[in-house]
Amino acid sequence: MDRKIVIPGDLLSEDTRRAGEGTYVRNGKVYSLLYGIASFRDRISVIPLAGKYIPAVGDNVIGVVKDITFSNWILDINSPYDGLLHISEFPKKIDVEDMSKYLRIGSSVMARVKDVDPAMKVELTLNDRRLGVIKTGRVVEISHTRVPRLIGKGGSMISMLKKELNCNIFVGQNGRIWVSGNEEDMDLALKTILLIEREAHTNGLTDRIVEYIKDARRARG
Numbered sequence: 001m002d003r004k005i006v007i008p009g010d011l012l013s014e015d016t017r018r019a020g021e022g023t024y025v026r027n028g029k030v031y032s033l034l035y036g037i038a039s040f041r042d043r044i045s046v047i048p049l050a051g052k053y054i055p056a057v058g059d060n061v062i063g064v065v066k067d068i069t070f071s072n073w074i075l076d077i078n079s080p081y082d083g084l085l086h087i088s089e090f091p092k093k094i095d096v097e098d099m100s101k102y103l104r105i106g107s108s109v110m111a112r113v114k115d116v117d118p119a120m121k122v123e124l125t126l127n128d129r130r131l132g133v134i135k136t137g138r139v140v141e142i143s144h145t146r147v148p149r150l151i152g153k154g155g156s157m158i159s160m161l162k163k164e165l166n167c168n169i170f171v172g173q174n175g176r177i178w179v180s181g182n183e184e185d186m187d188l189a190l191k192t193i194l195l196i197e198r199e200a201h202t203n204g205l206t207d208r209i210v211e212y213i214k215d216a217r218r219a220r221g
Helices: 096-102 144-151 153-165 183-198 205-220
Strands: 003-006 011-013 023-026 029-032 036-039 045-048 060-069 072-076 083-086 108-116 122-125 138-141 168-171 176-180
Touching (some): 138 183, 144 168, 144 183, 153 168
Antiparallel strands (some): 011 029, 023 029, 060 108, 072 083
16 A cells, blocks of 8 residues: 555654655654655655644745844744744844844745754744745745645646746745746736645646646737
8 A cells, every 4th residue: 555544653664764754753663743644655755634834854935024033033934833043044144133124024035944853943044045035926825735736746847837937936835835927927827826726636737737827828818
């Protein structure tokens, strides 16, 4: 059996080398971190069926500043856990007293999860040229469980979307997606992303999405 529904704490394997997303290792065994569908092909991963986004190291996320403390911005990352962005993880050297000049409450950023400790303290970074403050474009929010379908196998779906929609697209694993382009292209991009979310469970989706985009462009003239 390649897939089965599991709950948190279910034993999945005694081979820790197979531990993937949605799992954790304890005493040399692999357990489910989530309520979801476990896939046992090569690496073992668990795709959540419901619930909130749980951050993992290396995830790209879109966060919104909700508070500023000494040397840290506190970000809502669409999760039960806040993200902490330390002043040293901002891509420019700034003084503590100037923090609100660069990121105010309500500011949105494209960030990456740098570390998650056992107590779920989530540390973020902006130290990558693809990351930073969102000043243009739009952000749409979908269920984080649909993000793998939006990305597609080997990045196939998202690559197609960037090409066909003439937009820059940043996919946050937390279900927030940033789109930047001209107004008409952004309108179509957001409609397409929401369509993928609604029909993520269906077969042949990529071909239908290509046709949807072509039909929309023809209708637009």
